[in-house]
Amino acid sequence: MRRTLLMLFFAFSSALYANTYYVAPSGGSDMNPGSIDRPWATWQKAFNTAQAGDTVYFRGGVWYLQPGQTVDLIGKDGAPGNYIHFFNYPGEKPVLDGSRIVPPKPSSGQYSYSGGPYIDGSNYIHWRGLTIRNFYQVYDRVFVQGIVATNSNFQIFENITVHNIGGRGIYYSPWLAPDTTYFINVDVHHCADSLPLNDVLGGWADGWNAGVE
Numbered sequence: 001m002r003r004t005l006l007m008l009f010f011a012f013s014s015a016l017y018a019n020t021y022y023v024a025p026s027g028g029s030d031m032n033p034g035s036i037d038r039p040w041a042t043w044q045k046a047f048n049t050a051q052a053g054d055t056v057y058f059r060g061g062v063w064y065l066q067p068g069q070t071v072d073l074i075g076k077d078g079a080p081g082n083y084i085h086f087f088n089y090p091g092e093k094p095v096l097d098g099s100r101i102v103p104p105k106p107s108s109g110q111y112s113y114s115g116g117p118y119i120d121g122s123n124y125i126h127w128r129g130l131t132i133r134n135f136y137q138v139y140d141r142v143f144v145q146g147i148v149a150t151n152s153n154f155q156i157f158e159n160i161t162v163h164n165i166g167g168r169g170i171y172y173s174p175w176l177a178p179d180t181t182y183f184i185n186v187d188v189h190h191c192a193d194s195l196p197l198n199d200v201l202g203g204w205a206d207g208w209n210a211g212v213e
Contacts, residue, residue: 017053018052018053018054018055018082019050019051019053019054019055020054020055020056020057021034021035021039021040021046021049021050021054021055021056021057022034022035022036022039022040022056022057022058022059022089023039023040023041023042023043023045023046023056023057023058023059023094024039024040024041024059024061025059025060025061025062025063025094026061027039028040028041029041030042030045034046034049034056036057039059042063042069043058043063043071043096043117044069044070044071044072046058046086047071047072047073047076047086047117050076050084050086051076051084052077052078052079052082052083052084052124053078053079053082053083053084054084054085055085055087056084056085056086056087057087057088057089058086058087058088058089058092058094058129058130059089059092059094060088060089060091060092060093060094061092061094061095062095062097063094063095063096063097064097064099064100065096065097065098065100065101065116066100066101067100067101067102070118071096071116071117071118072117072118072119072120073117073118073119073120073122073125074118074119074120074121074122075120075121075122076122076125077122077123077124078123078124078125078126078154079124080124080154082124083124083125083126083154083156084124084125084126085126085128086125086126086127086128086130087126087127087128087129088128088129088130088159093129093131094129094130094131095130095131095132095133096116096117096130096131096132096133097133097134098114098115098116098132098133098134098135098136099133099134099136101114101135101136102138103137103138103139103142103144105138105139106139106140106141106142110141111141111142111143112139112141112142112143113142113143113144113145114135114137114142114143114144114145115135115143115144115145115146115147115148115165115167116132116135116145116146116147116162117132117147117148118148119147119148119149119150119152119155120148120149120150120151120152121151121152122149122152123152123153123154123155124154124155125152125154125155125156126155126156126158127155127156127157127158127160128156128158128159128160129158129159129160130160130161131160131161131162131163132146132147132160132161132162132163132165133146133161133162133163133164133165134164134165135164135165135166135167136164136165136166136194137166137167137193137194137195138166139195140195142166142167143167143168144165144166144167144168144193145165145167145168145169145170145171146162146163146165146168146169146170146188146191147160147162147169147170147171148168148171149170149171149172149173149174150171150172150173151173151174151175152174152175153174153175153179153180153181154179154180154181155172155181155182156181156182156184157170157181157182157183157184157186158182158184158185158186159184159185159186160183160185160186160187161186161187161188162186162187162188162189162191163187163188163189163190163191164190164191165190165191165205166191166192166193166194166195166205167191167193167205167206168191168205168206168207168208168209169188169189169191169206169207169208170186170188170207170208170209171206171209171210172208172209172210173210188207188208189207191205191206191207192205193205
């Protein structure tokens with residue numbers, strides 16, 4: 001009973017102190033407080049800052065990811081009934097575009113990686129209204145993926161669009177634990193590996209790929 005009360009108190013306290021932040025594709029700065037009139041500039045700033053119960057709104061427009069920029073959500077947890085929320089601003093369409101990214105060329109016999117949001121070891125996250133597009137395979141032996149969620153449980157992907165990916169659109173691999181993850185109105189299309197790998201053209205492209213670590 002005491003443990004239940006403590007969990008309820010934690011959830012209530014987190015909700016009480018939850019924050020709302022904003023990110024914009026132009027006119028923002030990661031030095032700003034993330035308010036609606038002084039938004040952040042990058043998705044990575046939002047991923048680094050948000051805590052359980054917080055909501056981040058992404059304004060409409062296109063973020064052209066630059067070489068060296070990351071979009072990694074690693075080791076960030078919400079809580080049951082108190083998710084971290086990454087949402088489109090109502091009525092607007094935020095787009096993460098990877099067309100300016102050239103993945104590193106693999107050494108002989110090696111592999112490299114390129115793609116959009118990489119989610120690892122993060123639980124109780126709600127994603128809504130975001131578009132990921134235009135991540136291409138430039139060299140053989142490059143894993144290109146639109147969204148990766150590995151070792152992560154209790155995700156909600158809602159009204160998400162992933163398209164024009166030179167590999168997997170979405171790769172989801174939860175940790176070995178009870179998991180309830182929802183894909184709601186998620187659209188994945190135009191995923192094609194344009195380069196042959198070991199004589200298999202298109203061999204590393206999937207719309208969806210799901211498994212268990």
